[in-house]
Amino acid sequence: MKKTILSVHNLLFQRAAKTYLEVQDLSLYKSEILGIIGPNGAGKSTLIKLMSFLESQSSGTIQFEGAPYTAASIPLAIRRELAVVMQQSLLLDTTAAKNVSSGLKLRKIPRSIIKERTEYWLEQLSISHLANRNARFLSGGEAQRVNLARALVLQPKILFMDEPFSALDYPSKVKLLKDLKPLLQETETTAVFVSHDLEEIKFLTDRLAVLINGKLGQIGCTADVLNSPAENTKHFLNGMVLN
Numbered sequence: 001m002k003k004t005i006l007s008v009h010n011l012l013f014q015r016a017a018k019t020y021l022e023v024q025d026l027s028l029y030k031s032e033i034l035g036i037i038g039p040n041g042a043g044k045s046t047l048i049k050l051m052s053f054l055e056s057q058s059s060g061t062i063q064f065e066g067a068p069y070t071a072a073s074i075p076l077a078i079r080r081e082l083a084v085v086m087q088q089s090l091l092l093d094t095t096a097a098k099n100v101s102s103g104l105k106l107r108k109i110p111r112s113i114i115k116e117r118t119e120y121w122l123e124q125l126s127i128s129h130l131a132n133r134n135a136r137f138l139s140g141g142e143a144q145r146v147n148l149a150r151a152l153v154l155q156p157k158i159l160f161m162d163e164p165f166s167a168l169d170y171p172s173k174v175k176l177l178k179d180l181k182p183l184l185q186e187t188e189t190t191a192v193f194v195s196h197d198l199e200e201i202k203f204l205t206d207r208l209a210v211l212i213n214g215k216l217g218q219i220g221c222t223a224d225v226l227n228s229p230a231e232n233t234k235h236f237l238n239g240m241v242l243n
């Protein structure tokens with residue numbers, strides 16, 4: 001049976017008396033890659049911020065490994081088991097290697113292990129040659145590889161990615177996706193991936209959630225959702241296929 005690592009129940013996100021997100025039930029299974037798609041403003045980024053405990057819900061529960069937390073209550077040690085990569089994650093104004101090792105330093109990992117793990121992940125993401133280059137001078141694709149290495153070096157239990165490839169040119173994106181998928185599989189990292197790109201979604205994700213107007217319109221195996229859209233997701237999904 002699939003093991004749930006994170007679950008959402010009766011989740012509500014409201015600001016200034018307006019409801020932006022309302023998700024009754026959503027489970028994230030261990031080692032799966034869950035995609036989230038939906039129109040602009042549907043609540044995808046909000047959902048990822050809530051699931052990664054960066055933002056507090058108005059009501060409802062989010063449980064990580066069976067225990068409920070909010071952004072305000074989550075202990076630092078638990079927060080550190082979750083990593084987030086955004087479209088434009090900010091890199092520190094230092095070398096690529098130091099960016100990758102920064103999280104390990106904060107966790108007071110011994111220096112020899114930091115060196116070994118940093119070199120390993122630079123290598124895994126094919127950026128060893130950039131180790132001593134200042135992050136300010138990296139291209140968008142190179143910077144996103146550093147961001148992913150910086151997240152994966154922490155061996156997170158869940159990796160949240162919010163449109164991480166949307167600024168990359170097509171060949172860079174394809175190459176990075178092809179590098180990333182086996183890395184996630186080998187490390188059995190659970191991942192949540194927001195994207196507007198059907199090719200990315202088809203290639204990377206096991207299951208797919210479709211958000212429409214702040215509500216979960218459909219969730220299921222990615223191929224099933226795309227081949228058999230539900231009544232309320234049909235309009236959006238058919239439009240995506242046509243594009």
Ligand SMILES: Nc1ncnc2c1ncn2[C@@H]1O[C@H](COP(=O)(O)OP(=O)(O)OP(=O)(O)O)[C@@H](O)[C@H]1O
Nearest residue numbers: 015016020038039040041042043044045046047211
């Ligand atoms: N802290 C906040 N205060 C007020 N409104 C917010 C807040 N966070 C999100 N929203 C609103 O929630 C709605 C959903 O935003 P969100 O960024 O989650 O959508 P999205 O599906 O990721 O959109 P896109 O595809 O355009 O990136 C938007 O109308 C946004 O303005």
